[in-house]
Every structure is written in structure tokens, then in C-alpha cells.
Amino acid sequence: MSLPVVIDTSPDPERADPERQRGPSIAAWIRSMGPSRTGALLLVAGTLLAIVWANASHETYETFWDTRLTIGVADLNLDFTLHALVNDALMAVFFFTVGLEVRREFSIGELTSWSRGVVPVVAALCGLLVPSLLYVLIARGSGWESAWGVVISTDTAFLVGGLALVGPKAAGRLRIFLLALAVVDDIGALSIIALVYTENFNPQPLLVAAVGLTGIWFTRYVPTGRGPIYATLAIIVWFAFLASGVHPTLAGVAVALLVPVYRPSRRDVEHALALARTFRQSPTTQYARAAANSLRESISINERLQSAYAPYVSFVILPVFAVANAGVQISRDVLVEAATSPVTWGIVVALVAGKFLGVFGSTTLVRVLKLGELGAGLTTGRVAGGAALCGVGFTLSLFIVDLAISDPSVQNQARVGVLLASVLAFGIAALIFRATEHSPREMEIGQVLQRPVDPARDHIYGPVDAPLTLVEYGDFQCGFCLKTAGTIQEVVQELGGRLRYVWRHAPLLHYHPNAVAAAEASEAAAMQGKFFEFERSLFIDQDHQQPADILRRAEQLGLDLERFERDLTSASVAARVRDDMLDAEAMDITAVPTLFVNGRRHTAPHDAASLIAALTSDRSPFRAEESHGQG
Template sequence: MSDLTRTPSTPNPEPAEQRSRTRRSIAEKIGDLGQTRIGALLLLIATLAAIIWANVASGSYATLWETHLTVGVGDLQLDFTLHALVNDALMAIFFFTVGLEVRREFAIGELTSWSRAMVPVVAAVAGLAVPALLFVLIAAGSGYEAAWGIVISTDTAFLVGALALIGPRVPGRLRVFLLTLAVVDDIGALSIIALVYTENFNPLPLLVAAAGLAGVYFTRYLRGGRGPVYATLAIIVWLAFLASGVHPTLAGVAIALLVPVYRPDRRDVEHALDLARTFRQSPNTQYARAAANSLRESISINERLQSAYAPYVAYVILPLFALANAGVVLSPEILAGAMTSALTWGIVVGLVVGKFLGVFGSAAILRLLRLGEFGPGLTLDRIAGGAALCGIGFTISLFIVDLAIDDPAAQNQARVGVLAASVLAFIIATVIFRVSDAVHPDVDSGQTLMRRVDPQRDHVFGAADAPFTIVEYGDFQCGFCLKASGSIQEVHDQLGDRLRYVWRHAPLTTVHPNALAGAEAAEAASLQGKFFDFERGLFADQENQRPSDIIRLARELGLDVPKFERDLMSAEVTGRVQDDMLDAEAMGITSVPTLFINGRRHTGPYDAQSLIRALEQSEQEPQPAAPAR
């Protein structure tokens, strides 16, 4: 066997020093929930404000939203109520951001790999079908069976915000599951709006829309000035959808699906950084413009637009939508009517019971049949809590109420059902998560390796039947991981084939800016059978791991560089690293190196002799089973 690293063992650093440098939660890299929490809070405040306003001064509430606005030139005029402006125009921007996310997930996200996406996709489809079926069964004979679209969709903003408030301590993998499910859920809801709730269809304007969409596609090839062109074409497409009878919000989705998305090219990013350094050395407007343009162009238009529009959608558009649509009058007569209304009960049962049965039931069946990937932390009790949260249908449910029901009294009953279902879903999810935490306290969290070593998946050095196993969660830019690798090499020198060593990724990107790139590069190298060779190269030169350095190392190792660069951009590589990071989060790993000796977390020094003593001691103890719930 070749050496694990080229680096000899060095003394183990003081634990306090290590903790002071690396005490950063890996959960921070999974995503910042601040914007989501604030957006969900504003949505809730706007909902309560709408209900209070509609009940205290119902006349002024209705009068305001029925105010007419006229926009146009000469004989070409558009007449909107303020309510229609919110629902038809501003919500087109909301659906545009939904379309951007759908496009991204299919291009470079979770939906690129069927094995990774299978569980949330199946759960989402069942979560669309079961609620609709229950609604139709309960609402049969009411005359509103066609309003089944109200119960099909989950409100992503409330879902993620609620998960952040009441979810389990380490919700990373559950959050990925629910976000992937929400994307598929949105696809289903948008398709149903287009196919079921379109009236007075006129196909001729869609020819104009098709020409505009073609223009949107080819705009990517312009060298500059793309923003005004996109904006102009978007308005034309929106007007064409409006004239065709297809709900104009779907124009936002159609445009978003044509906006290019790609992973940042590392060499483009490095070129942008070089320009930024040039500007710092010689500040002038030319270098500033070049550096800014280069940085901007290194990120796909899709992701730039998501970042640009997300605050407006979260802080303005969705709260305005709630204010305009959630104003249900809660008079004794209306509440009494809702209590006996098959429409109201169909919505409540469809969202609360149907979503839970569809999502949880399908996931439980897949788990029983051992189909799809359930990573550590994605347990059935946590899926149950997430499935209950899926009953919060708010935004698109209220949106479809306006499309599917014409009678104002029935609309009020439907809105009561949507609001009641959302409150019930939140309460039930809270109870499930609290009971789960009480029944399964995480007393052993992080002390036992949650995912068993799998030679088909893991990067394993040593004999498969070795009696001793060290699993390391590490970071290629971490100096302590470098020292640990030297210690492990000494252990291997003494134990030989009795030791099996496994590397898993836990890059601390808040401390080491190139750590994630190094992890992905090692995964790309592993696709050509060179993982440990690449690992040694990264450890040998920790200070130089920029994109050009990574490509140079690949060339020195004799890799197929064009294939290596393609693999660097692949969802398979990024997904593999993210899986390890989610595993680390589930075990509460916040510093590296974190070592597991025969399945148990190692504490204390990690010099060679300490590791050998820990291995020999573990031989006398029963090997722990991987946690399962």
C-alpha cells in the first residue's frame, strides 16, 4: 500500500486552540434561514392584519382592493382592480422565482439524480394526489368538487419558516427533503393552474408569447445590456398570456424556465479575483468596472435573479398577497356556515390529513421496501413532522380559491378552511416534533457513527475485513487534519492491514474559503480512481488550493483534465460532498478533525500512540450499531 500522506506526525494541538479556530456550525453552510424566518413572520402579520381589518372595517377593506387602476396610452388601456394587480401582476414575480428554483433543481440541484430525488419526488406526488382525492370525496354534492386544486400545494415560505421555529435540533437533511418536495409540489400546482383553471382560452396571443419566449432564450447570447431586453420581453410575454386567457402569473414560470443556470466556473471566478486584486493595486473606474462585470458574469443569471428578487418576494409581494386575500370575515353566521360546509371540511381534511397521509405514507412504504436514499437524520418520526407541516397550504391555496370559486360566500368558507388547516397543521407538527424529541432524546447524538462504512460509497484505505476502523470527518485546508493524517499514517505503519481508514468531508468554509472546492475536486478525482492521490496533493500544499492550483494538481496526477473539469461541475460530485456535510451536521460535528474509532467518537489526543490505545480498547468493547429510528 502507498502512504496515506507525505506528512509526518506532529504534536497534537491543544483542544482549546483547536476549538477556538474551528467552532463553526456546519449547519451555517447549509443555508441562512434569517430571511425565511422574517418573510414567514411578515406573512403571518399580514394575514392577521387582513383578518382584523376585514372584521373591524369590512367596507374599507373591500373598497380598497376593488379600487380600479387604468394604465395605457390612447386606445390601448389595461384596467385592473388593486386586488387583480396583486394577484395577476405581482404574483407573476413570485411564480417567476418559483420557476427559477425549479429550473435550478433540474439543472444542478437535487432533481438531477433520481436516486437522491426519488423519496421526496414520490412523497410530493402522493402529497398532491391524496389530498385532492379526499377533498373530492368530502365535497361531493356541494357543487364545488372542481375546487380540489385548493388542497394540492404546500406553502414553501411558511413550511421552511415553521421548520426553523419548531423543527428538530439538526434539521438539515429534513430541510433538504422538504425543499425538494416543495419544488415538485410547485410544479404540480403550476401545471394544474395552467391546465384546469384557465378559462376563455384564446390561442392566438400565445403565438406572440412564444416569440417573446424565444427572444428570452436567445438573449443569453448578447454581450451586454441583457437586463433591459429581458425586462421588455417579460412584459410582452405577460401581456400575451393575459390576452390568451391563461393566467398571466404563469408567464413568470415560462420565462424562468428559459433563464440559463450553471455552476460557477472556477477559472472565471479566479479571473474575477485577479481583476479585483488589480483594481486594489491600481484603483480606477476601468478596473473597477471590469472586476465587477467579471464577478457578476461568473454567477449564472438564474442565481443572480434569485438573489435579487428573493427579498422583494419575501418582504413585499407575499405579505401584500396575504393582505389582499386573507381578509375573511369571521362573523358567527360565516363560521357557523363553515362548520357545516362540505367545502370547508374538504379543504381542512385534504390539507391536514391528505398531505400527511400522502407524504408520510409514501415515505414509510419506500423505507419499508428499502427504495430510495434515507440519510442519517431523515428518520420516519422527523418525516412525520415534516409531512404535517406540508398541510400549510396558504399562498397557492388562497390563490386558487380566487380562481376556482366565484361565489363570495363560498370563497369565505374556503378561506376559513385554508386558515384553519394551516393552524392545525402547525400545531400537529409541533406536537410530533416535541414527542419525537422526548421519545428519542439525542443523548448519544454524535457519539456513534450514524452511517456505517460502505465500500461502494466511502473512500476506504485498507483491507475491507480489517478489525480496526478509523473514520475521519475532515477538511483539506485544516492544519489539524494535516497533523491527524500523519498520526494515522504512523498507526497504519504499526498495524498494517489490521487498520482500515475512511475519509469523509466536513469542510469548514467559514474558516477555510477553499475547503469546499478542495472536497469537490477530490470527489472529481475519485471518479478516475485517484481520491487518495488527490488528498495527498491537497494536504501537501494547503496554502495553494485556488482553481488553477486544483487543475494543475489534476494534470500532475495524470488525470483526464477535461473530464475532471466536467465532473467538478456535476451534481453527482456536489451531492456527494453535501451528503457528508449533512451527516456531520446530524452528528453535531462542529470542528475537525473528528475521528470515530470502530464506530465510536474519539475524544482526546490523536497522536499515534493515543489512537492505537483507543483502537485496542475498542477491541474489548462491543461495536455499536448505527442509530436507526
């Protein structure tokens, strides 16, 4: 195997600056996938508006949201209240976008491995079971033990918004974990509503839904015009769920989980580039349309829909949802009754303590028993904060109150319990995040290598059991990484078999649009045992990293081109690169190259003498393998 790269190693004064090429790209890329802080603030504003409105003029609040809308032709018509339109239709769109993101994570993202995907699933199931048991124990003797369904659900909208407001800065992995948990939680909660609390459940329309969902699955094989087919079948599925008595928002999740997600193929990208060049030479409407359509079709419909719906969900649907659902009327008499009500306190304890124990306890147990794992940066404190936030059970909890409790007085007590539990859960989560993010252990996250070096996974140059370790998070299009590669070559030559060098990906997307493609290409080459050879070719010619250049390099290295192209679009390659990027985000890496010397972040100059001194002087037992990766 050749050395990582051979390039000019002449001194560069900029190399001494540890903040070489700075940008918000990695963190911004992860955070941009979810609702912005502005959207979360709008959600909170909508909640406060609803509470003030409902208590200042409850009659007008109820009258407005009970306004009926009738849509139809002749004898075929739909009759909705505004409140039902928001909860049944608009929220189906929200759950659809959440389902799209979770589908992506399970297909080509963070949750592709069984060991990581199983953790949020187990946490969600325990988050359904433990609160139910606690409620039944506390409400025993009240006559309303059957209302245990009130405490089963986590409010996904408020969970996502709350995380954006009070969660940690590097919340990429935590958000993915909580979203996956919330989707399983919602599927379980909505199924329980259908089976336990729905008197008019009719399973026959679900047969129609099954046919529609099957059609959605096969639509991926239609060569053109898939958009209208998806839309038509999705509407049919939604109506089928509505007619069955199952909450129709579940249709949004079901449809989203069947929408295909994939990496763009080289042929599609090349075709789009060719049409773009044709348009540049002959700028006509026909070529403009062809180029635009080709570019759009090269991206999976999953990702196109996520980007299209995200602004409407964040800035319209969620704030409207909050105004429609958060109008809980609070009076002195209601509060007095609730203070001694076992129903109220059963709900509060079950949501606040039960959700925390179910989610945090099961996550901890799964990790201790080594049945699953969490990614780097998902520390105990962050998981604890996320588990506390799961106690916000607003919308479905209030919805089930009306189904499970017939006494208006007890309904009011239950609503107070739901509201109090949601406020407490939000406040406790904020305190946990604040306390843990500023604790010495959490502050150490950015200074310590969070994921231990794994010879079975990492790209290692040198003996895998060498006593000294140098880990680099870098970008194949970064000029500073190019210069540092020459320095690392000197270090490798000097230390020989005492050093193992590890490369991990941290592409700066805002600066280098081809960086992710280059990283994925190196992973595809690694599947044929040529990672460092491909790394060298990428560094030597950083200006030419288009798809055709990538293939040319693969051919020059003697790779199997057919296998290389197939691996380029595989889920494992995309997940591997993104996993490194999430690691980098968790450790607040916004500049590359970022080096870790024997497991600790290197902030001194990057010249060979400084690196050799740092590597050889640190003879403490602290090694990359002993870092706080899962702490």
C-alpha cells in the same frame, strides 16, 4: 496507494479538545440559502395584521386591495387591482426565486441523482391526489363535490416560512425536499386551475410563451448583455401566461427552470483574478468596472439572481402577500354554519390528514420499495413534520374557493375550513418537530454516523471489509485536520488491515474561503483514481490552494489536465461535496476534524493511543453500515 499524508505528529495540547475549530459555517451556509427567521416572523405578522384588519374593518380592507391601477399608453393598457398585482406579479417573483433554487438542486445539488429527485416528485403527486379523494368522500351529497381543487395546493410561502419558524435546527435537506415538492405541487395545482376552473382559458398565448421560453433557453449562448434579454423575454412570457388564463405565477417557475446554473470555470476565475490584480496596480474606473463585471460573469446567473432577490422576497414580497391574502372575515354566524358544513370539514380533513397521508405515506412507500432514497438526516420524524406542514394550503386554496363555489354562504364556510386547516397543520407540524427532535432517536442523530460507509461512493483507505472503521469529516485548509492526519497515519500503521479509514468533506467556509474549491479538486482527482495522493498534496501546502495551484498539483500527479478541468466544473463533483456538507449539517458538525469510530462520534482526545483504544475496545456489532442513516 500511499498513506493519506505524512506530516509532523508531535503532541499538541489543542488536539485533545474535541471542539477544535468551531464556526457556524456549514449550518449557516445551508440556512442562508432560504428566508431567515426574521422574514418568517414578518410573514406571520402580516397574516395576523390581515386577519385583524379584515374583521375590524372589512370594508376598508376590501376597498384598499380592490383599488384599481391602470398602466398603459393609448389603447394599450393594463388594469389591475392591488390584490391582483400582489398575487399575479409579486408572487411570480417569489416563485421565480423558488424555481431558481430547485433548478440548482436538480442540476448541481442534492437532487442530481434520480433516486433522490424522484422522492419529492412522487410525494407531490400523491399530495395532490389523496386530499382530493378525501374531500370528495366527505363532501359527497353537499352539491359542492366539484370544489375538490380547494384542497390540492400547498402554500409554498407559508411552507417555507413555517419551516424557518418551527422546523429543526439542521433543516438543510428537509428544506430542499419540501421546496422541490412544493414546486411540483404548484405546477400541478396551477395546471388544474387552468384546465378545470378557468372558464376563459385560451391556449393560443401559450404559443407565445413557448417561443419566449425557447428564447430564454438559447440566451445562454449570447456572449454578452444577457441580462436585458432574460428580463425582456421573462416579461413576455409572464404576459402570455396572463393572457391565456393560466395563473401567471407559473411563468416565474417556468422561466427559473430554464435559467442556467453551472460551476465557475477555471478560466473565468483566473481572468477575474488577473483583472483584480490589474486594478490593484492601476486603480482606475475602467479597470474597476472590468474587474467587477468579470467577477460577476464568473458566477452563474442562477446564483446571482438568487442572492439579488432573496432579501426582497423575504422582507417585502412575502409579508405584503400575507397582508393581501390572509384577511379572512370570521363572524359568529359563519362559524356556526361552518361547524356542521361537510364542505368545511371536507377541506379540513383533506388538507390536514390528506396532505400528510399523501406526502408521508408515499415517501415511506418509495423508500420501503427502494424506488428512491432520502439524504442522511432526513429522518422519519423530520419527513413527518414536513408532511404535516404541507397541509397549509392558504393562498391558492382561497383563490380556488372563489372559482369553484358560487354560493357566498358556502364560500365563507370553505374559507373557514382553509383557515382552520392551515392553523391545525402548522400546529401539528410544530408538535411533531418538537416531539421528534427531542426523542432519544433524534437526539442520537449527532452521535451516530447517518450515512453508512459505501465502498462504491466513499474514499476508503484500507480493506473495504475491514472490521474497524474510522470516518473523518474534515477541511483541507484546517490546521487541526493537518495534525490529525499525522495521527491517523500512526493509527493506520498500527492497525494495518484491520482498519478502513474514510474521508468526507466538511469545509468551514467562514474560515477557509478556498476549502470548497480544494474539496472539489480532490473529487476531480478521485475520478482519475488519485484522491489520497491529491489529499496529501493539499495538506502539505495548505497556504496555496488558488486555481493555479490546484492545476499545478494535478499536473505534478500526472493527471489528465483537460479531463481534470472538465470534472472540476461538473455537476457530479459539486453535488458530491455538497452532499457531504449536508450530511455534516444534519449531524450538527460545526468543528473539524470530527471523527466517527465504528459509526459513533468520537469525543475523546484525538491522539493515536486514544483512537486505537476506542477502535479496538468497541467490539459491539454496531458498525457504520448499521447506523440509523435513513431512520
